[in-house]
Amino acid sequence: MHPDVGSAERVASVQLSTTYGLFHAIGYMDHMRGDEQIALAYGDITGDDVLTRLHSECLTGDAFGSRHCECGDQLSAALRAIVSEGRGVLLYLKGHEGRGIGLLAKLQAMQLQAEGMDTVEANLALGLPVDSRDYGVAADMLHDLGVRSVRLMSNNPLKQEALLRRGIGVSEQVPLLTQPREENIFYLRAKRERMGHLLPHLDHRPDLAAGP
Numbered sequence: 001m002h003p004d005v006g007s008a009e010r011v012a013s014v015q016l017s018t019t020y021g022l023f024h025a026i027g028y029m030d031h032m033r034g035d036e037q038i039a040l041a042y043g044d045i046t047g048d049d050v051l052t053r054l055h056s057e058c059l060t061g062d063a064f065g066s067r068h069c070e071c072g073d074q075l076s077a078a079l080r081a082i083v084s085e086g087r088g089v090l091l092y093l094k095g096h097e098g099r100g101i102g103l104l105a106k107l108q109a110m111q112l113q114a115e116g117m118d119t120v121e122a123n124l125a126l127g128l129p130v131d132s133r134d135y136g137v138a139a140d141m142l143h144d145l146g147v148r149s150v151r152l153m154s155n156n157p158l159k160q161e162a163l164l165r166r167g168i169g170v171s172e173q174v175p176l177l178t179q180p181r182e183e184n185i186f187y188l189r190a191k192r193e194r195m196g197h198l199l200p201h202l203d204h205r206p207d208l209a210a211g212p
Contacts, residue, residue, distance in 0.1 A: 007032035008140035016040065020076075021083040026145070030137045035094040039141050040079070043087035046146035049171050051088035053078035053153040054138045054163075056096030059103060068110060069187060073178040078153050081174075089145065091138050099123070100132035118190035130195065135159060139166035155191075155198045177201045 008028045016025040023040040030037055055078065061071030075090075082088030098106025101123060109122035123130050139162070142150070149169030152160055153176045160170045180188055180202055192199040 006136065006140035008037065008137050008144060010144055020079040028141055032137065033095055037094055037137060037141065038092050039145060040090045040092070041145065042082045045087060045089045048149040050147045050150050051082055051085045051153065052147065052150035053090040054093060054135060054159050055090055056093050056099070056133060059097065067181050067183040069184055070178040074176050077176060077178065081153065089147065091141055093138060096133045099130070101128045113187070118194065119187055120190060120194045135162035136166060139163055139168050142168050157196055157198070
């Protein structure tokens, strides 16, 4: 492992044919947290201004197509954007389920949301942090991949701040906006109003109810 890449050790590298295109899959071991991580690279990603997505794992959204969140839609949109760009990387970050609280706690929080709490209130009611994700391993992976600066596909300002603190430049924050649904509009509005996510398109859907 290169001394400058922190806790992320590159373990495997293989071509991965997907519905979206042919990616280069690079597997890492995060020795700080014990998580297995993966980067999907498309084209030559070394250097500056690389279109990049830090995607937090979400089993319910990514695998099962849950309409409660926008995660599955964002994952698909990011992969399509990278292929369309001809160059980019997606880091799929394990250990980030439920903004870091884990799958079972996330399901408990969703239960509280179904009873009327918003996503912030639900986590706090369980005695858990609103967002405990750490992006150190993401920066380590980008350093190892030779990425110096990114065009970051995200609506979350905290991701940009985390990369900047760890020596990855952010030349642009690229919005990754998905079509809101009746099932997730309350959740999305809570992310915007209580967590500072950049979601201006929600104002364009007055037909969707503002309550749970």
